[in-house]
Amino acid sequence: MMVFTCVPGPGRLQKKCLGKTYSDKNATARAGLCRAAVALLGLLLLLASQSLWAASQRLVLTGSSTVAPLALEMAKRYEQQHPGVRIDVQTGGSSRGILDARRGLADIGMVSRALQATEGDLTAYTIAMDGIGIIVHRSNSVAALTDQQIVAIYRGQIRNWREVGGADRPITVVNKAEGRSTLELFLQYFGLKNSQIRAQVIIGDNQQGIKTVAGNPGAIGYVSIGSAEYEEQRGTALRLLPMAGHSASVANVARGEFPLARQLNLVVVGQSSPLAQQFIAFAQSESVRDLISAQFFVAP
């Protein structure tokens, strides 16, 4: 707005532009811009070139979003102990971890399940264990569900909590999105196909499931036990249900008693680099036990 009012019309413009100073100003402005551009370009180049001699050794990890926060913490500790090493952790999914490891995009893949028969070209190193627990809203009066009831609820045959001894309230079935290893494990355990499930909400990561269940008194979902236990203790409005008679707790996963448990793995293809081997050994060693429990997992 300013500029319009400052120069009311061509008349005044003419007076100013006809002066000799005009072309000088023109040149100065252009030179100024050139200098700014050169300075900026120089700054970019400087920043880019630094990496050429910094960080002599680099390790890239990609894959499971469940493993990523844990691997990131392990990587930070490893970097502290080994100056000059940089470990980049990128999140995605287990299948991405396997794909990237195979294509050589990543040195190590992160996979939140055991390897399958078709994945014989990979070697897995288990760094932690995790359980998957059924969660409901805290106000839900149902104390336990049998496996059959869970299957019936997820297949849409039971649609109200009244039918399993709860309050008269419609059930909101929370399911995971296609491709998640949590979903694969859940389907495998209950002998279901994903197309048989009649879900009302489909979620991506753990925490979205926890927030969805905590915000809906009729919801039922399944998430990583460690996270759910932690949230329960913090007073989040949810409750873990026991499964097949075993209460869903990190302690039970550690004892190997919980039926729906999974491995958290680092995977490599063929002969891996010495650095990758060292990092995997570090990730399986005693010195990262506190990091594993801090992320609510169980040491293998």
Place this chain on the structure above:
Amino acid sequence: MAKRGLEDASTAAGTIAERLFTLLVWGAAALVVAMLLWVLGDVLVMGLSHLSWEFIVAAPEDAGRRGGIGPILVSTLLILLVALAAAVPLGLAVAVWLAEFTRRGGRFANSIRLTLDVLAGVPSIVYGLFGNAFFSLYLGLGFSLLAGGLTLACMILPVFIRTCEAGLSMVNNDWRRGALALGMSRTSAIWHILLPAAAPAIVAGLILGIGRATAETAALIFTSGYVDRMPGSLLDSGRALAVHIYDLSMNVSGGDGAAYASALILIGLIVVLNTLAQWLAERWLSRRILNS
């Protein structure tokens, strides 16, 4: 007498409708303010308790639950810097061409305009996929601030160009005729008269771009990545603030406090950057036209 009565009735009806309309307009404005306060209030209440100077400068610990967001802020700003450094000069150039060097209704220019409008609508997630394949893999930049910034540059470019072009074509034609009559070359007319005159639109475009780039999540997960340490160079991977918020709220148990505090910082950052852009552009561009 009868006629006068009729007139009275119509004005009375007019006033009632008039009042109702006024009420509606004020009501709508109040509703918008209320919704904004609800959203902002939620973020403020949840985030303020977690906020401190320490939080702004420290490095994240324990997957972001403790510690701060220092390195993430640096990454965010570097990504933004790369995006603006690439998009602003290029965007201004194309906008000038569209507004000043093409005929109205010209085929080539119109098809470029349509292309830009489509590009402006291409969802950020698609830019993310493209950036991952083109910058990260094809050009070999990997997961890096450079790849993320360039992806964002592609993303904000179309809207920036169209806003600047609109601003340029709003400039009164007398100015162009005046410059021509004075024997100024088109190049200097553009530089000294038209661009400064279009400054408000350029600022608007800049603000739109900064807002979109700073707040972007989807496009950055696949390009600049997830690493939350202090970047050593533009070729390092670095986590943007919006990606951090998404990860904390969707993937990290007990990350909500830090997520809301980060959201508060992000909103504050956008406000500060916008104000700065406005101030800089007004100063720089208006001073140039005054001096010349």
Place this chain on the structure above:
Amino acid sequence: MTLSAHNSSSHLNGGAARTDRNLARLLALLAGGCALLLVLILGFLLLEAWPLLGSGGWRAFIRDSGWYPLEGQFGIAPMVWASLAVTLGAIVLALPLGLASAVFVRFYAPPKLAAGYRLLLNLLAGIPSVVFGLWGLTQLVPLIASWQPPGASLLAAILVLALMILPTVALTSAAALAALPADLLAGAAALGISRKGQILRVAIPAARAGIVSGALLAAVRALGETMAVLMVAGNVVQNPSSLFAPVRALTANIALEMAYATDLHRAGLFASGLLLTLLVLLLAWLAARVVQRAPRGSVYE
């Protein structure tokens, strides 16, 4: 409108003319380069989606009733409808509110209040979509769930999106209204037309082109919004049958599964991206037509 109208630059000296010509060439080249970006993106999407499209998979988009890529079912159609429903709903809500906001700023609010309100709108525009999603997930969805479970629904997505695109509608409409010549409204006032009449029958029709193109811009934004929709819409792949039913938008589909997808599943997601881009193309074409039909200043005729 442009300098090209006065192409007789013979009175300029040769050097300046040459600079101008070179500049024009350079700029045209850059513009072409920008446009090439779309070709690159489209080509890349097509290439990645080809494993599915080439094998006749596009028929599956319509035929298959569900989206279970790992079981070979690729029913994309419900997500197209969901994306369109979410966008339409958001526009239906945001257009009147945004227009009213613009009218408020331009005609009703005292200058200081108008400036403050404009600032608020800019602030609203600056809130990242992740934050809207977070707010929707923790505040709005539970509220709807307590009334009509499951809460995560078409309605939740529409409400959050309407709020997100409101500033776009309001600010573009306000700009269109502000660009109207002052004597237009003064003339209407002199004719004794009431304020409401001035606004509804003179100002808004005159600013129609700007308002409509702003609304279309907002629609495109709603169509492409990812994170917030993913967090509140429920993400179940089904035709949008009721406001309270969960739906999955095309964008959410990509964001939700991309990191986890391989092979044909991945191709299916790129096909989602391609469809989305085609929808945007359609909207942009519509917008171009609207702007052409209602040239600036049509009110003078």
